[in-house]
Amino acid sequence: MMQAHEVMISQVYKVKRTDTIRSVIKQFIEKRISGLPVVNERNEIVGYVSDGDIMRYIGKHNDRIIDSFYWVTVINGDDVDFEKRLRELLDLNVMSIASKRVIKVSWDEEIETIASILGKKQIKKLPVERDGVLVGIISRGDVIRHSFKTIV
Template structure:
């Protein structure tokens, strides 16, 4: 089975000119945690996830490693945290999104076994699907599981 046979065709996405505020509004509105970022030709130029947002607002000044554990030492207060969150809302999405070169994506004719391997090995929740360089769909772990096991249960 190929990606185009079971991908979600109506993809929630953001434009490369959007702000992080618009990203978070879509996250909340649709109950999602990641979005492809596209240009005016619907080409994938990035990917923004809740992890990118956490890395920005969870900024820390120092990290210590002791006995294999990471300890984050936070220097600041609630006011500084809120200021970072407010600043983040105004940023262009491409300031914190994964750039095109790092975006994991699959082609529209990729087979399901390879997609499952990509999602598992890369530890990602979903992957954009493209055809001729243009975003045409998205596939999540849930899509792969449903497609694989629906006739077995």
């Protein structure tokens, strides 16, 4: 059975936990991506920031939203306008909106398990780690390309 390290992309775009959202958005735009692992100084995965996290922040909120993954800043609809939220967001630390409960897989995880996680959790990408360190990333497209390349 094929394993994560055979499918993953090893040149991973990432941000440091000390970076601002400005650097995240810059990578989203320049690299045409929608999510980034957040790492500490030892390249350990400490979070994941996605375009969904950005949308939750800049969208209109009438109440504080708290769920198991996100703390969204209190914004009372008419009190703060959209452009001001955009400007405020740029200078925030990435960890203020990143998910801290990162779903990740080991470099030797089987592709069948990875496909199951991506499907059941409805996520687009999975960071891959080896000995606690980020070594790659696997997307839904990577799984499909590698799973069907010998069949079609």
